[in-house]
Amino acid sequence: xxxxxxxxxxxxxxxxxxxxxxxxxxxxxxxxxxxxxxxxxxxxxxxxxxxxxxxxxxxxxxxxxxxxxxxxxxxxxxxxxxxxxxxxxxxxxxxxxxxxxxxxxxxxxxxxxxxxxxxxxxxxxxxxxxxxxxxxxxxxxxxxxxxxxxxxxx
Amino acid sequence: xxxxxxxxxxxxxxxxxxxxxxxxxxxxxxxxxxxxxxxxxxxxxxxxxxxxxxxxxxxxxxxxxxxxxxxxxxxxxxxxxxxxxxxxxxxxxxxxxxxxxxxxxxxxxxxxxxxxxxxxxxxxxxxxxxxxxxxxxxxxxxxxxxxxxxxxxxxxxxxxxxxxxxxxxxxxxxxxxxxxxxxxxxxxxxxxxxxxxxxxxxxxxxxxxxxxxxxxxxxxxxxxxxxxxxxxxxxxxxxxxxxxxxxxxxxxxxxxxxxxxxxxxxxxxxxxxxxxxxxxxxxxxxxxxxxxxxxxxxxxxxxxxxxxxxxxxxxxxxxxxxxxxxxxxxxxxxxxxxxxxxxxxxxxxxxxxxxxxxxxxxxxxxxxxxxxxxxxxxxxxxxxxxxxxxxxxxxxxxxxxxxxxxxxxxxxxxxxxxxxxxxxxxxxxxxxxxxxxxxxxxxxxxxxxxxxxxxxxxxxxxxxxxxxxxxxxxxxxxxxxxxxxxxxxxxx
Numbered sequence: 001x002x003x004x005x006x007x008x009x010x011x012x013x014x015x016x017x018x019x020x021x022x023x024x025x026x027x028x029x030x031x032x033x034x035x036x037x038x039x040x041x042x043x044x045x046x047x048x049x050x051x052x053x054x055x056x057x058x059x060x061x062x063x064x065x066x067x068x069x070x071x072x073x074x075x076x077x078x079x080x081x082x083x084x085x086x087x088x089x090x091x092x093x094x095x096x097x098x099x100x101x102x103x104x105x106x107x108x109x110x111x112x113x114x115x116x117x118x119x120x121x122x123x124x125x126x127x128x129x130x131x132x133x134x135x136x137x138x139x140x141x142x143x144x145x146x147x148x149x150x151x152x153x154x
Numbered sequence: 155x156x157x158x159x160x161x162x163x164x165x166x167x168x169x170x171x172x173x174x175x176x177x178x179x180x181x182x183x184x185x186x187x188x189x190x191x192x193x194x195x196x197x198x199x200x201x202x203x204x205x206x207x208x209x210x211x212x213x214x215x216x217x218x219x220x221x222x223x224x225x226x227x228x229x230x231x232x233x234x235x236x237x238x239x240x241x242x243x244x245x246x247x248x249x250x251x252x253x254x255x256x257x258x259x260x261x262x263x264x265x266x267x268x269x270x271x272x273x274x275x276x277x278x279x280x281x282x283x284x285x286x287x288x289x290x291x292x293x294x295x296x297x298x299x300x301x302x303x304x305x306x307x308x309x310x311x312x313x314x315x316x317x318x319x320x321x322x323x324x325x326x327x328x329x330x331x332x333x334x335x336x337x338x339x340x341x342x343x344x345x346x347x348x349x350x351x352x353x354x355x356x357x358x359x360x361x362x363x364x365x366x367x368x369x370x371x372x373x374x375x376x377x378x379x380x381x382x383x384x385x386x387x388x389x390x391x392x393x394x395x396x397x398x399x400x401x402x403x404x405x406x407x408x409x410x411x412x413x414x415x416x417x418x419x420x421x422x423x424x425x426x427x428x429x430x431x432x433x434x435x436x437x438x439x440x441x442x443x444x445x446x447x448x449x450x451x452x453x454x455x456x457x458x459x460x461x462x463x464x465x466x467x468x469x470x471x472x473x474x475x476x477x478x479x480x481x482x483x484x485x486x487x488x489x490x491x492x493x494x495x496x497x498x499x500x501x502x503x504x505x506x507x508x509x510x511x512x513x514x515x516x517x518x519x520x521x522x523x524x525x526x527x528x529x530x531x532x533x534x535x536x537x538x539x540x541x542x543x544x545x546x547x548x549x550x551x552x553x554x555x556x557x558x559x560x561x562x563x564x565x566x567x568x569x570x571x572x573x574x575x576x577x578x579x580x581x582x583x584x585x586x587x588x589x590x591x592x593x594x595x596x597x598x599x600x601x602x603x604x605x606x607x608x609x610x611x612x613x614x615x616x617x618x619x620x621x622x623x624x625x626x627x628x629x630x631x632x633x634x635x636x637x638x639x640x641x642x643x644x645x646x
Binding site: 054057058060062063068070071072095105107113116117119120121123124125126127128 | 164165166167168169170171172174175176179192194195196217237240241
């Protein structure tokens with residue numbers, strides 16, 4: 001983590017293909033653990049408190065089968081998105097059913113504009129069904145990470 | 155169909171942008187134009203006011219208070235939460251369009267607004283520049299129209315048309331076949347247009363700061379600045395003063411029964427009294443004292459006989475405030491000396507040389523700035539470049555006011571540059587020892603100059619020096635985000 005400017009938004013080691021989780025809390029914790037293991041989150045429990053606080057204000061499930069738990073947190077070192085695919089789906093509170101794609105978006109508290117712009121363009125991508133479709137169809141974590149990095153303008 | 159939208163959410167990193175994208179997709183699909191302002195954490199770029207003004211309907215898909223909502227005043231709007239825009243973007247766009255005629259208007263039923271409001275959440279320096287540019291952009295047409303009419307008057311009637319009662323006599327005679335009548339007419343109308351320079355500059359700076367309530371104190375203050383002889387620098391002061399007094403008053407919490415009379419009667423009344431009163435009380439006497447002191451100093455300096463030094467000082471003074479007290483002292487000093495030497499036959503008597511210095515130094519500011527706008531177009535806004543074309547003509551006819559729009563828009567860079575250029579020219583006229591017998595300036599008196607060739611050289615050198623200094627100054631600490639082009643787009 002010497003040069004955080006050049007750390008990519010996501011990578012294979014923070015992608016979980018075929019996540020198994022009963023609740024959104026469980027799903028979020030599993031994704032957050034990958035962020036902590038990768039050194040992108042310094043304090044796992046502290047970060048989860050921040051994500052839960054955001055989630056309690058309004059559920060982050062969205063139409064089209066996606067869930068986007070997210071937070072700006074002092075425990076985040078670099079803007080990151082941990083991704084999970086789930087065959088069974090996890091209930092993130094969306095009206096049209098469970099989320100089969102889950103994006104845990106982590107932004108450092110004092111992130112600069114450039115980093116926040118990357119997250120903004122990721123958010124814009126999530127609206128597009130063809131983008132979501134390509135992620136659902138990807139078979140490996142490496143493929144998913146590669147698609148996101150390619151599609152989200154740095 | 156043109157739509158503008160604002161999106162915002164609690165965290166400002168996801169829903170804000172997703173909703174923006176969803177609305178853009180939905181509007182595109184329906185064949186509408188849409189511009190979305192994302193008030194998220196990645197900084198928010200305000201929509202250009204022109205885009206907002208052109209919109210048919212506004213969608214606020216916001217979970218937070220809309221920033222600077224008054225920019226949208228008078229537009230029909232639809233207020234929803236950010237999730238709804240994301241989940242049902244197409245339905246939201248359709249219902250916004252369908253409800254245009256019945257939807258409530260932003261800011262209540264307030265009517266359409268003039269479109270020069272400066273957005274509140276920008277850096278202070280940028281806002282000051284925008285306030286100045288607003289005033290300047292409204293002043294420039296007055297400078298051009300009035301200045302060209304005055305130049306025309308001199309072309310038709312010679313400089314004598316401005317002396318004594320020549321203009322009034324010609325107007326009174328009313329002889330349509332006499333060219334002097336037309337010259338006098340041009341001079342009278344041009345002079346009337348010039349009388350608006352300070353009020354319009356001050357009035358529209360105040361307008362940019364405080365919106366409509368600023369107009370009256372700004373205009374009145376600018377006229378008072380002219381009355382007390384404070385020049386355009388005084389008008390800059392009254393513009394800011396009038397604007398902020400009006401803004402303060404319009405933010406006061408007043409009882410309901412007073413509200414209807416606030417914008418129409420109370421704010422203009424109180425703000426004008428405060429602004430105009432302060433100018434008369436605080437600036438009136440000091441300006442008089444300053445002018446007396448400067449005149450005394452000049453007399454002493456001229457008695458020393460060091461003509462190049464006298465030229466330098468007169469040049470600096472001529473360009474400092476262009477029509478303000480310092481400029482006036484220099485000009486009146488020269489014409490006063492001239493009046494005492496009517497019978498003098500020596501063409502290069504010091505009195506005549508001093509007159510020549512003042513005239514040359516009054517020509518270089520507009521000429522130098524006109525040259526600068528040609529050499530480096532991109533350093534100037536579009537209106538400034540247009541003003542640059544008129545400035546050639548104004549400079550050629552000793553109408554120093556042609557430089558005021560440049561100086562008012564960017565005083566800290568422009569004023570020192572034109573002062574040095576004029577000082578240079580004044581000193582050169584002293585060194586070349588050139589005299590002028592006419593109490594006026596510009597091309598029309600060149601035949602009366604003792605050495606026209608060297609005189610043109612002195613003016614040309616001053617013009618080039620001015621232009622180069624302006625260009626150097628414009629490159630100092632220039633923030634690319636606040637280029638004049640961008641500012642102009644924002645206030646247009």
